[in-house]
Amino acid sequence: MMFFNGPKNEPVLCRAFPTYLDGAALLWFSKLPEGSISSFEDLARSFIDYFAVSRIYVHGSDYLGTIKQGQHESLKDYMTRFADATVEIQDLDPTVHLHTLKAGLRPGKFRETIAITKPKTLEEFRERAAGQMEIEKLREAQKSDKQPHRRDEEKTFRSPGSRDTKRPSKPTSKYNTYTRFNTRRENIIREILNAKIIKPPARAGNYQDQRFVDRTKHYAFHRKFGHTTDDCIVAKDLLERLADQGLLDKYIESRKGKGGKLRQSRAQASSG
Template sequence: MTNPFSKDIMNFQMPKDVILPTTLKSYDRIGDPNIHVTKFHTMMFMNGASDPIFCRTFPTFLDGAVLIWFSNLPAGSISSFDKLADLFVNNFVALKIYVHDSNYLSTIKQRQHESLKDHMTRFAKATMEIPNLKPEVHLHALKSGLHLGKFQKTIIATKSKTLAKFREKSMSQIEIEEL
């Protein structure tokens, strides 16, 4: 097995008190590699880690075929964590879970017997996956996904123009439904 780290990285004296994150799962080709790198970097940065520490500890959070990929990198080819992260992300980006765009929201409709609370929760989860979602698009999709009924008519009649106003109205409706 070759060592992909540069001499500078390998010659760095690792502190004895390095704390590795205990909640970060090893990456084994499941999920977005960008998220894995970001989580790792954030957790290590919180512990005051430096670039050589990032490099030397990152492989401990790789598993299976991903660890084999790392082991097969050319000797001495990694001189910084940025380089390692770029290689890692570029190699595994095809495995990234598809992220929806704002058009996807128009497909989320309140189901026939679904409570408003459950619908709002399901809708909120979908919006978390959409980067840079504009509030007006969010609101339009949310309103148009409601099934026909008293609440939808109320929303149309009151012309809630902001998410805050819509949420205020929906919270009142949810309280009514739960009674």
């Protein structure tokens, strides 16, 4: 729009640019010293230099080698998670894509099948994966059919004096509101784990019995099923504490309204 109104008109470009800014970017523009900008090139360079640290980190193809199928993760969930990562990588070589996809498979019959058949293209791999996913889907359906009968049998043969084992209660959030990040919480968790800002949990969360959860949803922080990492209360509270400590500023578009008083009041609220 700016170039349409005047591609070679420096004053038009410089005056039109701030009309598309808001939040931290608009605050930055309002504090530019008078007379410090002599051309649109100066304005663009100053803007890029100031906000360079806020750029979202984009992974390279080497990152795909770190993606592994979980011990209890379905092939469908693994391939979906792998596909999400490939979207961030520009000009990804199909050969590298296929190699890392196969290398990330957990040991088992399907990996052995792939090693024997040696699919040479992604299309061939997806065809064989489609058959395996149908098998996994059928197995899950059979398990679901058997579970109600098993529970009825447990109720029938349970001794009168026995007590039902209580399911662990679901944790509650310590915060009323959460910070809005410029990328998914799952990506932030993965990056701060790789950067060793935090350590992986010593033990996976046990507040959800894995027999009664939605196995189509996997949360990488605890390596469990039941919901996504973006919905994991433990992970969300952890990221909120790190944000209050100022360790996640590059993932936050604007710190407006999140000064020391707000951090102090939220810390008091969470302790209460």
